[in-house]
Amino acid sequence: MTFTEANTVRDFIANVATEAEISFKAGKDLPRTASAVMLADPLRDALIRLNPEIADKPDRADQVMYELNKIIDGVRHGSVVRQNEVFMAWVRGEHSMPFGKDGAHTTVRLVDFDSPYENDWAVSTEVTFRQGHVERRFDLVIWCNGIPVALGEAKRVDRHAYSWFDAAAQLHSDYEKNIPMFFVPNVLLFATDGKDFRYGTVGMPEDLWGPWREDGSPLAGMEHVGDAAEAVLNPESILKFLRHYTLFATDKKHRRIKIIARYQQFQAADLIVERVVEGQIKKGLVWHFQGSGKSLLMVFTALRLRSHPDLRSPTVFIVVDRVDLDSQISGTFNASDVPNTLSVESRSDLEKLVTAGSRKVIITTIHKFAELPADLDTRSGIIVMVDEGHRTQEGDLASRMRASIPNAFFFGMTGTPINARDRNTFRLFGAEPDPGRYLSKYSFEDSIRDGATLPLHFQPRPTELKIDRQAIDEGFKELAEAGELNEDQRRELSKRAASLERLIKAPGRIEKVVADIVRHFTEHVEPQGFKAQVVVYDKEACVLFKQALDQRLPAEASAVVMSMDARDPQDWKDRFSLDRAAEEKLLDRFRDPADPLQILIVTAKLLTGFDAPILQTQYLDKPLKDHTLLQAICRTNRTYPGKSHGVIVDYLGIFDNMAATLAFDESTIEKVVTNIEALRERFPAELQTALDFFPGVDRTEHGYTGMIAAQQKLPDQDTIDRYGAQYRVVLRLWEALSPDPTLTPYAADYKWLTSVYESVRPVDLTGRLVWNRLGPKTLELINENITVEVPRLDLDAIILDADLLAELAGGDPTGKAKEIEIAITARIARHLKNPKFVALGKRLEDLRRRYEDGMQDSLDFLRGLLDLAKDTLAAEREEEAVSPEERAKAALTELFESLKNEETPILVERLVADIDTVVREVRYEGWQSNPEGIREVQKAVRSLLWRRKIREEDVFQKAVDYIKEYY
Structure with a gap:
């Protein structure tokens, strides 16, 4: 017996459905004509059965069926998505007919949602449908009460020429367009080739269809497909998709689209709802990586919570920490037509809604809770979803919010990973029973593997700074003497002139960076139809970069997007100030591929919450770190036609320390970067290792004789597995290097290895299919359409994708060695002699070293002064007798002087005096050894720092350490 599409994949799926209590009915035996939907x-x-009014007069059923058939026929003159939306409203029970007493309207039920398995379910194979002269045959149809709610297409598992993508294309690009009537009642579509399982819905392009993953299931193969089909194609799940996890929205071009939940959204929403219904644990932490659909997750969750019969239309708060995120999430909810949704405009409006116990979906910023009194609404039927909870869940704002709605459920939703410094996030949102304290986790590796987001390619291009220390020292000495500066004045001048800001915004440097941006953009980004974002140091840099770009590109090619305040020059306001409507119009122009606006210049805005899939390249000239860095670079990871990855061009060497930046979850990712030069050196040897599987085989011999000769060298499954594992290494190296011209001599051998791999379909030792997907560059090569771009000069590209994450998960001991080296260097520095004045040249030399090592921002540079303050105090103890409290005030003064800048104005003397006063009030003898005493001091210090807009955790901790030592 031979393997066929029918007896392997198609029948396998049908069998999975029947095991889910869905009866089997062959297509030829169905009671229907070929033209009946x-x-x-x-x-x-x-x-x-479901409508007593119809049971009293059964002919009323024909009236309902007439209305439904009218909707189906309406697709002849309308879009399938719009007709599907109307039909879905009927199936959800949102329509009524005048069947009640005296013609009163009563709701018509087509489906029993309360008892999913009590409906009449059937799965059929080979279902033919004829519309006019066009006829098509569906591999699989799942019926619910006679309605074709799920349509599937299968491809042979042993045919490499076809995949799930071909099956999806057959449904979307052929059947849906040629026989749209059959798709009007559809809930979901699915496609499989026996290796992978994907699902989508009407109107959804094939490349947006998503996978389904179950914990513990293989990532590919028949077992994986069976697990996915079992999870999706059962009565309960299909009706959940229908009722809760499908949205109809309006896109930017005012087209109606249908959105179906991805598996991570479906599963996370279910977990949240389950936790609320049970009512025992009142919190949960959800980490779904940037770009994987967190906003839609909140929409699906809110809809599910609001419609749950046990919760009786609860109040749902969506809380964000920034106005731009408020706008973005409000836009998502509004575009999705979520009923009873309000976006709060003011604190007084929020207080009125909370006081009234409003049962709506309320979107607000956390700052609007600042003045709300405690116990405004003590109901337990309040659910709060806090977006990016780790950023604002410390201090007064979070306390006020929790105090005003004390019995609410709180769920932290984050798109960036939680690291060791965010321990309060775990305390506030992470429940102990949850593995790792995450209610739901969808990592960077998961999102790239599933195609929810794209890999990121980093291209470090740090600018060289050459400093003549002797000349600077001499010049500074002359300047100081001419100005008759005292020692304190010299120190202040030295500190200001040596700032990272001055170096980054030096005119000569901006000139070179902008010239490189224009060259890279015009050669690599614009020709592919993509757009770019330039992230610069501050608002002044935005203006300088705009001026420099306008000298090389038309003025309409770029625009500045930044916030304005009273301190900004009027000229900036006249040129760049935008209200919310004007800004949104500008961003819509940027999203439009036909609009000449191609580059956005930003410094803080649009680094979070900004979604523009056409954005492919980000030019990074601002020190960023941790969550801010990750959120910023992920503006480029959205999927878009023809886009295989996002590109980050890094002018500050930030990604020299990328492994440390992303070492957020040691069990998942230990190191995520690799150097392209090392890959170039590694590739020939790895390719040869793969070729060594075929000694004596003539690779110039084509046709079946050549293929048989190759396959004979892979005589058993173990050998196939080992070859597959090695080919995986070669594939990833090829994709990471391409289009590097150094690959050209190896193209023929790589193509030959790929053909052999396709013919044997190797499986790795863990049981998962090795590379059920071939990279896009590999496919181009196989089709003999390889083109090699001009090599990028002086670049070491760093590729961050799912496979490299998996390969590097074991960690790199050299990373630990570097970490230890840095720690030792810092210890030595703390024991240097106590300097009263550091010459400007010495400061610049030290700054250069930090800069070239990838220092992340000016605060990091200034934090070095905190260690210097300790040594200074130690020296002062030897020189003169100073009271401990005066020493503390001196140390605190040094600490907060180091933090002063335009963005964080601090009145140092007043702040230090305030801290001194507060600490004296709350401290008592022996408070340092009493946990309660420590908490009181910490609370007082944190409150003062927050009011001064100082929110760095390590600054707070060092301030407390000083107080412990000297008070």
Whole structure:
């Protein structure tokens, strides 16, 4: 017996459905004509069974069926998505008919949602449908009460020429366009080739169809497909998709689209709802990586919570920490037509809604809770979803919010990973029973593997700074003497002139960076139809970069997007100030591929919450770190036609320390970067290792004789597995290097290895299919359409994708060695002699070293002064007798002087005096050894720092350490 599409994949899926209590009915045996969309008898029976008014007069069922058929026929003159939306409203029970007493309207039920398995379910194979002269045959159809709610297409598992993508294209690009009537009642579509399982919905392009993953299931193969089909194609899940996890929205071009939940959204929403219904644990932490659909997750969750019968229309708060995120999430909810949604405009409006116990979906910033009194609404039927909870869940704002709604459920939703410094996030949101304290986790590796987001390619291009220390020292000495500066004045001048800001914004440097940006953009970004974002140091840099770009590109090619305040020059306001409507219009122009606006210049805005899939390249000239860095670079990871990855061009060497930046979850990712030069050196040897599987085989011999000769060298499954594992290494190296011209001599051998791999379909030792997907560059090569771009000069590209994450998960001991080296260097520095004045040249030399090592921002540079303050105090103890409290005030003064800048104005003397006063009030003898005493001091210090807009955790901790030592 031979393997066929029918007896392997198609029948396998049908069998999975029957095991889910869905009866089997062959397509040829169905009670229907080829032109009928629905099964009349089961539908009529369901209408009578579920509607007492129709049971009293069964002919009313025909009236309902007439209305449904009218909707189906309407697709001849309208879009399938719009007709599907109307039909879905009927199936959800949102329509009524005048069947009640005296013609009163009563809701018509087509489906029993309360008892999913009590409906009439059937799965059929080989279902033919004819519309006019066009006829198509579906591999699989799942019926619910005679309505074709799920349509599937299968491809042979042993045919490498076809995949799930071909099956999806057959449904979307052929069947849906040629026989759209059959798709009007559809809930979901699915496609499989026996290796992978994907699902989508009407109107959804094939490349947006998503996978389904179950914990513990293989990532590919028949077992994986079976697990996915079992999870998706059962009565309960299909009706959940229908009722809760499908949205109809309006896109930017005012087109109606249908959105179906991805598996991580479906599963996370279910977990949240389950936790709220049970009512025992009142919190949960959800980490779904940037770009994987967190906003839609909140929409699906809110809809599910609001419609749950046990919760009786609860109040749902969506809380964000920035106005731009408020706008973005409000836009998502509004575009999705979520009913009873309010976006709060003011604190007084929020207080009125909370006081009234408003049962709506309320979107607000956390700052609007600042003045709300405690116990405004003590109901337990309040659910709060806090977006990016780790950023604002410390201090007064979070306390005020929790105090005003004390019995609410709180769920932290984050798109960036939580690291060791965010321990309060775990305390506030992470429940102990949850593994790792995450209710739901969807990592960077998961999102790239599933195609929810794209890999990121980093291209470090740090600018060289050459400093003549002797000349600077001499010049500074002359300047100081001419100005008759005292020692304190010299120190202040030295500190200001040596700032990272001055170096980054030096005119000569901006000139070179902008010239490189324009060259890279015009050669690599613009020709592919993508757009770019330039992230610069501050608002002044935005203006300087705009001026420099306008000298090389048309003025309409770029625009500045930044916030304005009273301190900004009027000229900036006249040129760049935008209200919310004007800014949104500008961003819509940027999203439009036909608009000449191609580059956005930003410094803080649009680094979070900004979604523009056409954005492919980000030019990074601002020190960023941790969550801010990750959120910023992920503006480029959205999927878009023809886009295989996002590009980050790094002018500050930030990604020299990328492994440390992303070492957020040691069990998942230890190191995520690799150097392209090392890959170039590694590739020939790895390719040869793969070729060594075929000694004596003539690779110039084509046709079946050549293929047989190659396959004979892979005589058993173990050998196939080992070859597959090695080919995986070669594939990833090829994709990471391409289009590097150094690959050209190896192209023929790589193509030959790929053909052999396709013919044997190797499986790795863990049981998962090795590379069920071939990279896009590999496919181009196989089709003999390889083109090699001009090599990028002086670049070491760093590729961050799912496979490299998996390969590097074991960690790199050299990373630990570097970490230890830095720690030792810092210890030595703390024991240097106590300097009263550091010459400007010495400061610049030290700054250069930090800069070239990838220092992340000016605060990091200034934090070095905190260690210097300790040594200074130690020296002062030897020189003169100073009271401990005066020493503390001196140390605190040094600490907060180091933090002064335009963005964080601090009145140092007043702040230090305030801290001194507060600490004296709350401290008592022996408070340092009493946990309660420590908490009181910490609370007082944190409150003062927050009011001064100082929110760095390590600054707070060092301030407390000083107080412990000297008070």
